[in-house]
Structure formats: structure tokens, C-alpha cells
Amino acid sequence: MTAVRVTKCSQRFGSRTIFRDVSFEVAEKEVFVILGGSGCGKSTLMNQLIGLLPPSEGEIEVLGHVITGPEGAAGRHAMQRRIGVMFQSGALFGSMTLLENIMLPLEMLTDLPPEGREAVARVKLGLVGLGHATALMPAEISGGMARRAGIARAMALDPPLLFLDEPSAGLDPITSAELDKLILDLRDDLGTTFVVVTHELASILAIADRCIMLDRNAYPDAGGTIAEGNPRTLRDEDTHKMVRAFFRREIPQIEPV
Amino acid sequence: MVGQVTARLRAEERDGTTVLVVSGRLDAQAAGHLWREALRAARRAKSMALDLTTLEYCDMSGAALLIAAETAHAKPVSLIGASPQTEAMLERARVAAAVPPPAAKDARSPGPNIVTAVGDSIAFLGEVLLAVLTLPARVRMLRLRDLLRYADQAGVRSIPLVLLLGYLMGLILAFQSAVPMRRFGADLFVANLVAISLLRELGPLLSSVILAGRTGSAFAAEIGSMKVNQEIDALVTMSLDPVTMLVLPRLIAAVLVMPVMVLALDVAGLLGMATVMKGFGYPLVTVMHQVQSAATALDLFGGLFKGMCFGSAVAVIGCRAGLSTGVGPRAVGQAATAAVVGGIVATIFLDGLFALIFYRLNI
Incomplete structure (x- = not known):
């Protein structure tokens, strides 16, 4: 079954077209990575998928809910109750401890008693290696810890679909590898689907079942998709110069005009 | 996600062992529904087993239960x-839950006591004074464009508010005092009363309150956000003095705009008073004459000078609140509040001091 279906999506801001005609499907229980260089529209696409930004054109369906078009508001609302999102900065609530941050969705959206909320939240924080930091405020932790706490909050309700924006950026290699393992374990054990925006090469190769690569120069006047498939296959076989440069960490050759 | 509950719990006795049979889909919602019942049964049982044969699905919240x-x-x-999946999930949750919760935070270091707070404030005043004295040597750090922007923000943009409040204040003061004074046939002297009150006290006081509310808080929030974003640290590492770059332009702007604000408030207040007097049938020439006979140039300039002092206090307190901002977004709000409260308290304190000094000097 398809968890996410994107059909010919475009995004324009004024006269500037960020990307156009982006189409892809994410199957259930799949780790799907959106990758590309800075400024290619990865986060914009992510914002479209989680219902924060209506696309200029195209249709998006998430977990069976169409979230675009005139009827999209109801679909967005229903979809947002079934997904978890980790934002790049963690987006933790500054006035609450880490534990309270995780307990908030449990309090609002389940019937768990207070001690149950706390036990579940402790497990979620323990999973991302923050079991020792439950009482800390977001202002007291590092950026990497905030990102991990953001993942724990996204997982609070064990949603079937998780969106992660740059989960391993700024993390040390060991924590990053632990996070990759957690993503794969959750996919295998719970069947969670992941849509991950990242450009951490090691992480992409470790976790991605499939990926699309965006490039801001895919069209003469706009960005778009330049590759889609398994990242290891793309690394070894793709002939597009930007894909090759990305996976081999090369500086792309600019052709003279 | 509050909705249909998808798991069931049944307690059975098998050979002296209480067996909790969990079936269905054990997710966060179902865990919430079963939590108290499961824990009650577990506490009561002498010997316990969990039968998960009919458990179709168990997520991390279910494992936590x-x-x-x-x-x-x-x-x-x-x-x-x-199932192997459930066992894996339980194992992972066990490891995650095994991390001991942090020890209760040590009693926080006692907050700054009043002596430390006063000491810090005096030290900051010293820094500002030093920055003023050494300004000629680093005048490049005082950006004229910033100074004009703060003067515009603190002064020009507050003039409509100052005029409105001044006019209303003059109007109300004149009306309220005219009613009792009329009984003694002294309502003409309302002009004297309002003129002296406005020029000496209310003009600078009210202008300073407006400055503290509008500008002191803005100074604190701006500098506080810069501190949170490490912009102050960036200035220091570039060998640029934050006090000279951030505090002095705001201080100078506040000192420069306050006399203008006070004057505008005085004039608007006198106009308000004149409106009431005209309503009571006194010609404007008479009112003007009363004002001239009651208020002296010393009253006017004394008020303007007080305004400058109040303005400097509000600016320094606002900037200090910004520079002492803690970490986190809440700290910026706290700094802004501290700036307004501190600015108003300092204004009234200084006003009392001026009352004493002016009395001793027979002004």
C-alpha cells in the first residue's frame, strides 16, 4: 500500500519556481529519503507533505487522505492526527521540560493516566538516548539533544508515518548511527514508514530503501527531481553529473555556456 | 487519537498464577484505557504471567504498559x-526505561540577592560611564544610523500617543479640579494648578512612563534576542564593545528625545486644560495670562531636565535587562517585563529625589 503519493507538485514563490513536476510514491514500511543540495526545495517539499504549505500545483495524498485542493483542509486535519513530525531545530516548547514536551501529545490525545504518560514518555526519551535528561529544559541542552528530543516527541503516539527533517545533522557519528538503527528497528518491528529529509551521505546509505534527489537546476527555469531509486544503485550507476557528484563528494563540472 | 479502544485485558488464574491475557492492538490509546486495570492486577497477583498469544500488535506505548x-x-x-516483534519491542523499551531518572535537581543556587543585584547594577552603570568617557577613542563604534533609528523609534513614533495622553490628562485634571474649586470661586486658578503640575511633574513623569512602556521594553527585547542568538558574543569576539555599540546609541537617543516628548505633552496638556476653561466661559487670553503668572521658565526647564534624567534611567535599565537575559525564549519576555517595571520604579524614585533637591534649592 502507498503511504504517500505526490503527483506533479510544483511550488512557486512570486515569480520564482522552487521546483516543478515532482512526483513520487512512498510505500508503507519504507524509509524514503528526500535529498539534494542546499536550496533545492527539500524542506519546502517536506512542508507540503506535512500540510503546512499548499503546493502551487499538484496533488498530495498521505495515508489515504488527499491534503491538497479545495477539499484538502479536512484531509490535512485527519492526516496530521496520524503522523509525527520532527523539525530541524527540534521545535521543543521552551517552557516545558523534555519529559513534559513528550507527555503533551499523550495528555491531549490519549486517555493515559499521568503515571502512564510519564512511563511512556520516559521510554520514548530512553529510546533516543535522553533517559538521563528528562528534567532538563530545552534551553539547557545541545542542538543534537534537541533534535533527538524532537524525534522522541514525534514518536510519542507511535504514528504509522514519521517525517524527519535533517535528523542526524550535527550529531556525532556514534549517535547518528544509533539513530539510523532506531529508524530501521522501528520500521522492522512496528512497520513505521519514514520520510526523511537529509543530505548526510552515511545516513542515506544506511537507512534509505529509496530516495529522490532534487536539484535546483533540474530545468532551465526551475528545480525538480533529477533521480529516483535505491541510493546505492544511484551511487554506483547513475550518470547524472549532480547525482554522481553528490554521492562521490565531487565538485560538479560546470559546462561552459 | 482518542477513539476506539482496540485491545482487551483479561485476568485468569492458572495453577496459582495470575495470567494477564492481552489481546488485540495495544497502542497508545489502548494502553491508556488498560493502564490502571493492568497495574492493579499486577500489584495484586502473587505470581504473574503475561499471555500475549492473541496480541496482534504492540507499539512502544503498549510495551511501556x-x-x-x-x-x-x-x-x-x-x-x-x-511474537518476535513484540519481544523485540519489549526488550527495546526495557533498555530505554532502565535509564535511571535523573536525581532531583540540586537545590538551585540561591537567586541573586539584593546586594548582588545592586552591585551588578552599579557595575553596569560604571561600564556605561566608562563607555561614555572613552567614546572619543572609539567613536566609530557609535553608529549614527542606529542612533537616528532609535530616536525615531523612541521619540518620533511616540509623539501621537504623547499628544493624545497629554491632552486627555490636561482635560481630566482641569475638569476634576475645577468642580471643587468652583465652590470657592477659585476656578480661574485651575489654570495655575494644571500648568504647574504639568510642567513640573506630570509632563516628565508621564513621558517617562510612555518611554518605559514603549521603548524600554523594546530595547530589552531587542538586546535580549541578540543575547539569545549569541550576537553579543559575536561582538565581543570581534573586539567590539557591546556597551558602546548597543547601549550608548539607545541611551543618547532616549536622552535626546525625552525633552521633546515632555514639551509635546506639556503643550497638549495645556491645550486640554484650555478646552475645559473655555467651556467654563473663560477667554483664552485670561487662561494664558494665568499660566504665565503661575509657571516660570525654571518650572519648564526643570521639567525638561527631569525628563532627560528619567529617559537615561529608562534606557539604561532597558539595556541592562536585555544584556542580563537568560537562556530560552521565555527569558526575552522576562527581560522586557523587568525593563518596564524597573523603568517606572526608577522614574518615580528619581522624581522623589528631584522633589527633595528642588525643594532644597528653592526651585
Whole structure:
């Protein structure tokens, strides 16, 4: 079954077209990575998928809910109750401890008693290696810890679909590898689907079942998709110069005009 | 996600062992529904087993419930019929839950006591004074464009508010005092009363309150956000003095705009008073004459000078609140509040001091 279906999506801001005609499907229980260089529209696409930004054109369906078009508001609302999102900065609530941050969705959206909320939240924080930091405020932790706490909050309700924006950026290699393992374990054990925006090469190769690569120069006047498939296959076989440069960490050759 | 509950719990006695049979889909919602019942049964059981044969799905919240039941039982619990996925989930949740919760935070270091706070404030005043004295040597750090922007923000943009409040204040003061004074046939002297009150006291006082509310808080929030974003640290590492670059332009702007604000408030207040007097039938020439006979140039300039002093206090307190901002977004709000409260308290304190000094000097 398809968890996410994107059909010919475009995004324009004024006269500037960020990307156009982006189409892809994410199957259930799949780790799907959106990758590309800075400024290619990865986060914009992510914002479209989680219902924060209506696309200029195209249709998006998430977990069976169409979230675009005139009827999209109801679909967005229903979809947002079934997904978890980790934002790049963690987006933790500054006035609450880490534990309270995780307990908030449990309090609002389940019937768990207070001690149950706390036990579940402790497990979620323990999973991302923050079991020792439950009482800390977001202002007291590092950026990497905030990102991990953001993942724990996204997982609070064990949603079937998780969106992660740059989960391993700024993390040390060991924590990053632990996070990759957690993503794969959750996919295998719970069947969670992941849509991950990242450009951490090691992480992409470790976790991605499939990926699309965006490039801001895919069209003469706009960005778009330049590759889609398994990242290891793309690394070894793709002939597009930007894909090759990305996976081999090369500086792309600019052709003279 | 509050909705249909998809899991069930049944307690059975098998050979002296209480077996908790969990079936269906054990997710966060179902765990919430079963939590108290499961823990109650686990505490009551002498010997316990968990039968998960008919458990179709168990997520991390469900695993947390099963572990909580094991912990509540406080004795070894045997698992029956758990699928490999459920076992993996339980194992992962056990490891995650095994991290000991942090020890209660040590009693926080006592907050700054009043002596430290006063000491810090005096030290900051010293820094500002030093920055003023050494300004000729680093005049490049005082950016004229910033100074004009703050003057515009603090002064020009507040003039409509100052005029409105001044006019209303003059109007109300004149009207309220005219009613009792009329009984003694002294309503003409309302002009004297309002003129002296406005020029000496209310003009600078009210202008300073407006400055503290509009500008002192803005100074604190701006500098506080810069501190949170490490912009102050960036200035220091570039060998640029934050006090000279951030505090002095705001201080100078506040000192420069305050006399203008006070004057505008005085004029608007006198106009308000004149409106009431005209309503009571006094010609404007008479009112003007009363004002001239009651108020002296010393009253006017004394008020303007007080305004400058109040303005400098509000600016320094606002900037200090910004520079002492803690960490986190809440700290910026606290700094802004501290700036307004501190600015108003300092204004009234200084006003009392001026009353004493002016009395001793017979002004």
C-alpha cells in the first residue's frame, strides 16, 4: 500500500519556481529519503507533505487522505492526527521540560493516566538516548539533544508515518548511527514508514530503501527531481553529473555556456 | 487519537498464577484505557504471567504498559506466546526505561540577592560611564544610523500617543479640579494648578512612563534576542564593545528625545486644560495670562531636565535587562517585563529625589 503519493507538485514563490513536476510514491514500511543540495526545495517539499504549505500545483495524498485542493483542509486535519513530525531545530516548547514536551501529545490525545504518560514518555526519551535528561529544559541542552528530543516527541503516539527533517545533522557519528538503527528497528518491528529529509551521505546509505534527489537546476527555469531509486544503485550507476557528484563528494563540472 | 479502544485485558488464574491475557492492538490509546486495570492486577497477583498469544500488535506505548505491569508486580514475570516483534519491542523499551531518572535537581543556587543585584547594577552603570568617557577613542563604534533609528523609534513614533495622553490628562485634571474649586470661586486658578503640575511633574513623569512602556521594553527585547542568538558574543569576539555599540546609541537617543516628548505633552496638556476653561466661559487670553503668572521658565526647564534624567534611567535599565537575559525564549519576555517595571520604579524614585533637591534649592 502507498503511504504517500505526490503527483506533479510544483511550488512557486512570486515569480520564482522552487521546483516543478515532482512526483513520487512512498510505500508503507519504507524509509524514503528526500535529498539534494542546499536550496533545492527539500524542506519546502517536506512542508507540503506535512500540510503546512499548499503546493502551487499538484496533488498530495498521505495515508489515504488527499491534503491538497479545495477539499484538502479536512484531509490535512485527519492526516496530521496520524503522523509525527520532527523539525530541524527540534521545535521543543521552551517552557516545558523534555519529559513534559513528550507527555503533551499523550495528555491531549490519549486517555493515559499521568503515571502512564510519564512511563511512556520516559521510554520514548530512553529510546533516543535522553533517559538521563528528562528534567532538563530545552534551553539547557545541545542542538543534537534537541533534535533527538524532537524525534522522541514525534514518536510519542507511535504514528504509522514519521517525517524527519535533517535528523542526524550535527550529531556525532556514534549517535547518528544509533539513530539510523532506531529508524530501521522501528520500521522492522512496528512497520513505521519514514520520510526523511537529509543530505548526510552515511545516513542515506544506511537507512534509505529509496530516495529522490532534487536539484535546483533540474530545468532551465526551475528545480525538480533529477533521480529516483535505491541510493546505492544511484551511487554506483547513475550518470547524472549532480547525482554522481553528490554521492562521490565531487565538485560538479560546470559546462561552459 | 482518542477513539476506539482496540485491545482487551483479561485476568485468569492458572495453577496459582495470575495470567494477564492481552489481546488485540495495544497502542497508545489502548494502553491508556488498560493502564490502571493492568497495574492493579499486577500489584495484586502473587505470581504473574503475561499471555500475549492473541496480541496482534504492540507499539512502544503498549510495551511501556507491559513493562510498567512487570515493574508493579516486582517479581519475575513469564511471557507466554509473545511474537518476535513484540519481544523485540519489549526488550527495546526495557533498555530505554532502565535509564535511571535523573536525581532531583540540586537545590538551585540561591537567586541573586539584593546586594548582588545592586552591585551588578552599579557595575553596569560604571561600564556605561566608562563607555561614555572613552567614546572619543572609539567613536566609530557609535553608529549614527542606529542612533537616528532609535530616536525615531523612541521619540518620533511616540509623539501621537504623547499628544493624545497629554491632552486627555490636561482635560481630566482641569475638569476634576475645577468642580471643587468652583465652590470657592477659585476656578480661574485651575489654570495655575494644571500648568504647574504639568510642567513640573506630570509632563516628565508621564513621558517617562510612555518611554518605559514603549521603548524600554523594546530595547530589552531587542538586546535580549541578540543575547539569545549569541550576537553579543559575536561582538565581543570581534573586539567590539557591546556597551558602546548597543547601549550608548539607545541611551543618547532616549536622552535626546525625552525633552521633546515632555514639551509635546506639556503643550497638549495645556491645550486640554484650555478646552475645559473655555467651556467654563473663560477667554483664552485670561487662561494664558494665568499660566504665565503661575509657571516660570525654571518650572519648564526643570521639567525638561527631569525628563532627560528619567529617559537615561529608562534606557539604561532597558539595556541592562536585555544584556542580563537568560537562556530560552521565555527569558526575552522576562527581560522586557523587568525593563518596564524597573523603568517606572526608577522614574518615580528619581522624581522623589528631584522633589527633595528642588525643594532644597528653592526651585
